Amino acid sequence: MTDDILEIYNSVKVSIDEANSQSDLDEIRVSMLGRKGLITDKLKGMSLITDLEEKKLLGKSINEVKNFIEEQLSSKRSAFSEKDFLESLKKTHVDITLPGRQPSVGAINILTQVEEEIVSIFNSIGFGVAEGFELDDDYHNFEALNIPYYHPARDSHDTFYVSDNRLIRTHTSGMQIRLMKDIKPPIAAISPGKVGRRDAIDAKHSPVFHQVEGFLVDKNVSFNDLKGILELFCQRIFGSRTQIRLRPDFFPFVEPGADLSATCVVCKGVGCKTCGYEGWIELMGAGMIHPNVFEHVGYDPKVYSGLAFGMGVERIAMLKYGITDIRMFYENDISFLKQW
Template identity: 40%
Template structure:
């Protein structure tokens, strides 16, 4: 058995010399000291020896085990050192080489316009209110005083998920929710994505964005509405911008108006952007209809308010001279990188 021990040690020594990874050294350890290892098998065969032979053989086996473990520790140390050195060589950095240029992203022009509009109204004391993109027919139409025969309620104009559930066609649906949830008085801006059954072309998209503004308080008048929007237009398009309000009809406001701004390209003289008129329509607005306030449980004898809705894509296209709305949704970085 002494010869077997010496043979096991000799083989292990040669194998450890060839081991180049920690996995290989571990495999050698298992081969020698594992439950079915060579040294373990030798020790199990000592049962047939005499008492004196067992004693002598046990001492020899312990010495062999100690020698193997010392060789193993030394080889593991060497392998770890070589691995560390190899890693250092691979990860070595040449500080004289030019660095890798990091590409910095850019906010999408739609996001930029939303943030700019929201920022303007925040400066006037407005808060941001978020409403869901999937809403009820009541919040979308009935609560906003839209009659049952209104064309927007038809399935050819609005995406219906169920009989009483739709993808919101305008952020105005958030007005009804805000009236029921928020304490009075309040000034809020509601940005978000909307959906309509439009065929994509240069000026239409089935997915688009709006920003809604809503104010409710005591003694709120049309003058407050006009002053707020005139300030917004000057902040958005420049201090020389003029505004014009034209009578219009929206079921959820009375009186209602559409607001034009003086053409920021020609200064109101007339050009291809404003189609020679000197004015550009950008939004619809009006004093909130009492019926809408009653839906929210608001005392119409005490409180009045106004609401404004504008399309973000329209503002972005006008402001940045974009001639096709589809460019905003094609994810072409050559286009988006122009807005850094």
């Protein structure tokens, strides 16, 4: 090894030993192996040597120093990396003995829960489920349900029209028409879903709400069947002691029609503020399917009879859980929603 190579070797050895950081190592690498580095310079200078033996020996010793520098830099670099890592660990100290943070988990909305409960009760007694369309046409929403355009009942279904013939359904009964047109009796189905009416928003009204409507058609279906089914439903959803009361009411698609009330869930029939001190709470409309509806779907009203009923999911949920304002369901207030 020539004197100047030896000198480079000794000085670089000291520099690497004394290096304190990655950037010190970078500097050494550039000053030795960089484009203008000492070792690079020496390698370039070899082209001027004509003596082959001398060239060979010099080349060998330069390469030895070059390899030495590369090895030393690399091992020192790993040592620094490890040191940096350990120091960063100290800075971001993690106490692995602490309990973990519980991620917040969402839950099924109370309206969906109540709708599912209603659906499962009717499922358990043989009713199928058909959801239908939120946007329907005049025929399925009104005409086929015995509500022609001149009918005063349309006033109570103040409607969001999308075009002359398209509307946001005001009830889910349109699905019943479609089902009856497709399927011959016996048939029993419920149709849950979102509906819309042009109601002003207050504690009891919302322009968008949810309904479950159901019907059953067969030979010899009687009003007694209607009463039995709805009594069973009310007892399953509000408790086995619940009683029902049916009073005559008018709905164009049923005859006779009835308004169904159940004993107040709060006072159990004694009388309280919730039930207006009557002991009864109006729950839903029901009745025997009107012969005109059967004619629209091609069922013979002399052969078949059927029952139908419809309820608001919000109303059931409000009574079941003592919720006094329908707006609470839609305000997405977590403190309200997380109660269920």
